[in-house]
Amino acid sequence: xxxxxxxxxxxxxxxxxxxxxxxxxxxxxxxxxxxxxxxxxxxxxxxxxxxxxxxxxxxxxxxxxxxxxxxxxxxxxxxxxxxxxxxxxxxxxxxxxxxxxxxxxxxxxxxxxxxxxxxxxxxxxxxxxxxxxxxxxxxxxxxxxxxxxxxxxxxxxxxxxxxxxxxxxxxxxxxxxxxxxxxxxxxxxxxxxxxxxxxxxxxxxxxxxxxxxxxxxxxxxxxxxxxxxxxxxxxxxxxxxxxxxxxxxxxxxxxxxxxxxxxxxxxxxxxxxxxxxxxxxxxxxxxxxxxxxxxxxxxxxxxxxxxxxxxxxxxxxxxxxxxxxxxxxxxxxxxxxxxxxxxxxxxxxxxxxxxxxxxxxxxxxxxxxxxxxxxxxxxxxxxxxxxxxxxxxxxxxxxxxxxxxxxxxxxxxxxxxxxxxxxxxxxxxxxxxxxxxxxxxxxxxxxxxxxxxxxxxxxxxxxxxxxxxxxxxx
Numbered sequence: 001x002x003x004x005x006x007x008x009x010x011x012x013x014x015x016x017x018x019x020x021x022x023x024x025x026x027x028x029x030x031x032x033x034x035x036x037x038x039x040x041x042x043x044x045x046x047x048x049x050x051x052x053x054x055x056x057x058x059x060x061x062x063x064x065x066x067x068x069x070x071x072x073x074x075x076x077x078x079x080x081x082x083x084x085x086x087x088x089x090x091x092x093x094x095x096x097x098x099x100x101x102x103x104x105x106x107x108x109x110x111x112x113x114x115x116x117x118x119x120x121x122x123x124x125x126x127x128x129x130x131x132x133x134x135x136x137x138x139x140x141x142x143x144x145x146x147x148x149x150x151x152x153x154x155x156x157x158x159x160x161x162x163x164x165x166x167x168x169x170x171x172x173x174x175x176x177x178x179x180x181x182x183x184x185x186x187x188x189x190x191x192x193x194x195x196x197x198x199x200x201x202x203x204x205x206x207x208x209x210x211x212x213x214x215x216x217x218x219x220x221x222x223x224x225x226x227x228x229x230x231x232x233x234x235x236x237x238x239x240x241x242x243x244x245x246x247x248x249x250x251x252x253x254x255x256x257x258x259x260x261x262x263x264x265x266x267x268x269x270x271x272x273x274x275x276x277x278x279x280x281x282x283x284x285x286x287x288x289x290x291x292x293x294x295x296x297x298x299x300x301x302x303x304x305x306x307x308x309x310x311x312x313x314x315x316x317x318x319x320x321x322x323x324x325x326x327x328x329x330x331x332x333x334x335x336x337x338x339x340x341x342x343x344x345x346x347x348x349x350x351x352x353x354x355x356x357x358x359x360x361x362x363x364x365x366x367x368x369x370x371x372x373x374x375x376x377x378x379x380x381x382x383x384x385x386x387x388x389x390x391x392x393x394x395x396x397x398x399x400x401x402x403x404x405x406x407x408x409x410x411x412x413x414x415x416x417x418x419x420x421x422x423x424x425x426x427x428x429x430x431x432x433x434x435x436x437x438x439x440x441x442x443x444x445x446x447x448x449x450x451x452x453x454x455x456x457x458x459x460x461x462x463x464x465x466x467x468x469x470x471x472x473x474x
Contacts, residue, residue, distance in 0.1 A: 068107065072096050073114035073143075089118045097124070100131050108132065110139035110173075117144035117156055117178050126159050133167040141175035145200055155180035155202045160187060176201055183207045189214025194241075199224045205231040205252075213237040222246040232256065238277070245276075265306075274305065285309045289316040295354055299361050303330035311337040318342050320351035335362040341371035349376055352408030356387060356415055364394045368416070372402030372409070373432050378452035380407045384460070387415055395420040402432035405453030410460050417464050426465065427472045428457050 092115055111132040132140050144156055157180045171190050177199040193215045205228040212235045219241050232254035242259040248268035258277035268288040285306050295318045312335055338358060384407060398416060403409055430450035454473045465471060
């Protein structure tokens with residue numbers, strides 16, 4: 001098979017002494033391209049497809065070895081073998097060893113291993129890590145999370161003894177999943193590490209803190225399901241380059257970082273105190289809290305913790321006892337986009353007007369999304385409560401999903417619309433954004449409820465929306 005492509009090259013013709021451009025064909029040999037270009041092209045292909053290029057011609061038999069990124073996962077193993085069997089694991093080991101043998105003596109930029117941890121893998125994993133280090137790899141990923149990780153007390157022990165000063169300094173990206181991490185006494189972190197992804201890591205709080213405190217060039221950090229015996233995570237040294245921080249479902253009591261240039265903060269789990277230093281560059285925050293948080297507490301604490309946030313996603317359960325009208329001195333002075341999502345308890349249905357406090361705390365908000373997860377039928381009294389006027393001149397877009405047509409939702413909707421003179425877009429959807437498909441027996445009921453809920457919205461909005469507001473109801 002020929003390894004060339006066809007292209008069109010301009011050819012000059014002459015007519016009446018004036019040049020005329022015309023096309024002509026030429027052959028460009030893939031094998032004649034520089035190795036770094038070939039490596040870039042091949043790195044875009046899945047592992048299976050990279051290996052298949054060896055059958056194109058004799059020239060291509062070993063051409064695939066110029067690809068600098070090696071990624072092995074169980075996708076290439078899917079076939080007759082059953083996941084989790086010894087035969088399945090042995091086949092994976094043989095494939096990886098066979099490929100790495102072909103790469104002996106070549107430089108490798110990245111080694112990525114994704115396979116459920118098995119004791120059969122342990123000694124081979126050491127060899128593969130050693131291969132990455134000797135091949136001068138900058139990126140190393142060991143994703144060993146098993147399907148039933150909750151029943152597995154074992155972990156792969158990360159082999160620090162294979163590292164020397166040069167390989168520690170060379171590493172830029174590190175991903176560890178289902179790994180036991182115990183740093184030696186002389187270990188001083190990865191000084192040039194830019195990205196660190198930790199998932200189900202078995203590590204002490206001290207070891208993790210010591211490592212993070214010595215990753216001076218860290219830009220991206222994710223810590224997921226790394227339980228630290230309910231201890232607090234405190235990184236004492238400033239991480240000046242840290243731009244992205246993600247912490248999810250970790251059993252820790254508090255978080256303390258000094259990351260003055262942090263731009264994005266994502267947190268999932270129970271409410272815990274967190275302190276990000278003077279993170280005045282932080283623009284995007286995504287907070288997914290488990291459990292209940294008092295509305296007043298959230299609006300008193302969060303503006304102080306996130307003083308410069310511009311885009312905030314806040315998902316939680318908010319007990320709403322009575323409409324909270326107290327003027328709050330804490331403000332989101334730079335907040336432009338706010339997304340609220342929460343499950344509404346039956347006892348809170350009549351107090352949804354309390355959510356106006358978010359608008360009061362964000363005087364310059366432009367885009368507001370409210371996503372209700374709510375169990376209520378379309379039922380709204382003709383007379384609704386009104387709060388004192390509080391104009392929100394900056395609000396341009398309002399989106400509400402999970403609109404059931406209950407009195408509390410209508411009161412909230414009417415108040416926002418009446419106090420947003422520059423509203424450009426209003427979207428109301430009966431269906432919640434996370435609602436699955438309805439059961440067959442519920443289709444007719446849901447269709448009728450949707451129609452009734454939207455009719456209630458139209459009736460109460462009549463004469464209240466500006467002619468310049470585009471209204472969409474679904």
